[in-house]
Amino acid sequence: MRLKNKVSIISAGASGMGKAGALKFAKEGSIVNILDLNQENGEEIVKEIQDNGGEANFFKTDMSNLAEMRDTVEEIHNRYGRIDVLWNHVGTPGPSGLETVEEEEFDFTMDLNLKSGVFMTKYAVPYMKEQGGSIIFTASISGYVASPFSPVYAASKGAVVSLVKSLAVRLGENKIRVNAICPGLTDTPMLKQFLSRTEDDDFEENKKAFLKNIPLNRPAQPTDIANSATFLASDEASFVTGINLPVDGGYTAH
Template sequence: MLLKDKVALITAGASGMGRAAAVLFAREGAHVIVVDVNDQAAKDVVTEIEAAGGKAEAAIVDVRDLGALKGLADHVRSEHGVLHVLYNNVGIPGAAGLELSAEEWDLGIEVNARASFFLSGYLTDQLKAAGGASVIFTSSTSGLIGSPYSPLYSFTKGGIIALVRSMALAFAADRIRVNAIAPGSVETPGLPAFFRIDDPEEIERRKAAFFATIPMGRASQPEEIANVALFLASDLSSYVTGVTIPVDGGITAK
């Protein structure tokens, strides 16, 4: 088992890429803290993990609330003492275009950047106490090559890449590795939100047209992203820090 007896915390762990990672990490021996704003969905993931013989717990947190994030860190400290893996996975598409309100701007920043920055800071002592830890961020290919449809999303995801480099340098001496995953298109319940339309048939047409631009001709599955997260979480990547790995079917190779 690659994560035997490790403690791992995953934000947005109740669906999509986060859920896939939670199930995989638990299968590999980790005690997984499933953090999500959706109470029932988080508990369902915990039930699934426990039914398979794994260990998990749900933490219901709105990541926009810094007090709640601090409370989450306090819980990790009091209940576990250490944290071996922090997977900052939470994110939203955010508002499209350049003509957005200040409230829409703030929401994108709060969820996609601020939450992960502060949670990482609140958990620093627990990561150091692990004697070797991994911090993983979910960025995006939009942070690498830009997106004409959502500059705010690209801005936040590009910022994550810069943050990863800085944190990797700051924490290297503490044996804390910091890396990011940059998914391209992923088949998750949140994928239709990126098309910003409600017509199911039109969504399918746009998905097909978009997938045709991907060299591998399809979107990824959440489990394919989780496999890379497991690599970064485990000792298989013991000398890897400060990098962003595209998992995009070849989009950034063009």
């Protein structure tokens, strides 16, 4: 088992890529802690993991509330005495365009896509310093190539791409690795929000146009992202830090 006895935290772990990651981490032996607002989905995943002989917990946590995040991280550490893996996965597609964006939408996008990861890392690092570990962010290909759908989303993910490099340099001496996964078009419940942000957007047409630029000619599946996260979380990636890994079927190469 590649993550045997490693204590992991996954934000937004109750659906999509986060759910796939929680199930994969558990299969590889990790003690999985899922943070999400969707309690019903979160508890179902915990039960599935437990029914298959794994260990998991669900914490209903608002990832825009710093106090809730801090208290949850502390509770996990108090329960297990260590934190080995932190996957800052929570995010939102953000508003469309620029001309109609409102301050509230901008702030919410930055809170979830950037601020939550900064502060989750802040709260977890003191505990991770005890034995080292792996911090993973979910960035996006929109963090380093143009996004026609949301400049605000691209700005938030571009900040994550830069943040990962800085944290990798700063935390290396503590044996803490920091990397990001940059998904491309991915078949999750959130995909429709990405590709049809206004009434004028045609989801199927936008999806078809996007697929034309993917050499592997398909969207990613949540398991594709989960497999990449598992590698970065595992000791197999013990000399990998500071990277932003595209998992995009060749879209950015194209």
